[in-house]
Amino acid sequence: MNGVTVIDHPLVQHKLTIMRKKETSTAGFRRLLKEISTLLCYEITRDLELTMERIETPLTEIDAPVLEGKKLVFASILRAGNGLLEGMLDLVPSARVAHIGLYRDHETLEAIEYYFKAPEDVANRLVIVVDPMLATGNSSIASIDKLKERGAHNIRFLCLLAAPEGIANFQKAHPDVPIYTASIDSHLNEKGYIVPGLGDAGDRMYGTK
Numbered sequence: 395m396n397g398v399t400v401i402d403h404p405l406v407q408h409k410l411t412i413m414r415k416k417e418t419s420t421a422g423f424r425r426l427l428k429e430i431s432t433l434l435c436y437e438i439t440r441d442l443e444l445t446m447e448r449i450e451t452p453l454t455e456i457d458a459p460v461l462e463g464k465k466l467v468f469a470s471i472l473r474a475g476n477g478l479l480e481g482m483l484d485l486v487p488s489a490r491v492a493h494i495g496l497y498r499d500h501e502t503l504e505a506i507e508y509y510f511k512a513p514e515d516v517a518n519r520l521v522i523v524v525d526p527m528l529a530t531g532n533s534s535i536a537s538i539d540k541l542k543e544r545g546a547h548n549i550r551f552l553c554l555l556a557a558p559e560g561i562a563n564f565q566k567a568h569p570d571v572p573i574y575t576a577s578i579d580s581h582l583n584e585k586g587y588i589v590p591g592l593g594d595a596g597d598r599m600y601g602t603k
């Protein structure tokens with residue numbers, strides 16, 4: 395699908411299957427989400443630019459490639475985005491972090507904002523927005539609206555599962571933002587849940603249901 399990269403690495407697919415199982419515990423779900431996030435981070439950063447730095451090895455001097463981690467912002471859509479954020483920060487510890495607090499109104503499925511904090515200069519950075527679930531797309535669209543209001547224009551979106559309906563809405567609103575996901579599932583049910591999905595990611599991570 396145009397604008398969507400499905401990360402089909404066997405380790406990602408294997409871990410995702412365990413996360414989908416209804417009997418997987420809260421602790422297991424959280425651990426797997428962290429593990430999977432490092433693999434997804436590896437893929438979404440694969441084409442990042444490197445700069446050269448003069449270093450000395452024990453034998454000689456060379457110009458060696460380095461990543462400018464400080465130029466990256468990971469933007470987590472609360473709560474469930476934090477499950478992806480943790481592993482990503484393990485790989486890129488110098489990345490800056492934005493937090494976007496949103497929850498879905500269970501009746502209307504609209505995204506209700508309750509918190510927003512981002513580095514001042516998002517305009518000059520690559521912003522990777524993370525949330526395990528792209529369902530209707532309302533939450534991710536609202537988050538990216540907000541980041542764009544602050545000047546961000548180089549944005550990628552990373553999730554674990556995406557519904558075709560959500561992808562269509564997202565791409566209509568933000569055609570310039572590429573989506574990276576571990577799976578495109580079948581459809582949304584009448585309550586806006588992804589099918590087959592994995593249930594409510596936030597509740598499964600934190601044991602709130």
Ligand SMILES: O=P(O)(O)OC[C@H]1O[C@H](OP(=O)(O)OP(=O)(O)O)[C@H](O)[C@@H]1O
Nearest residue numbers: 472473474497498529530531532533596
């Ligand atoms: O694409 P959408 O239809 O907007 O649905 C996806 C959103 O729903 C979930 O969050 P939720 O509202 O359950 O909040 P939580 O992470 O605090 O549980 C999920 O983590 C996404 O943010």
Ligand SMILES: O=c1cc[nH]c(=O)[nH]1
Nearest residue numbers: 529587588593594595
């Ligand atoms: O299936 C879904 C849809 C939205 N949010 C979730 O956590 N799961």
Ligand SMILES: [Mg+2]
Nearest residue numbers: 594595596597
């Ligand atoms: Mg939730």
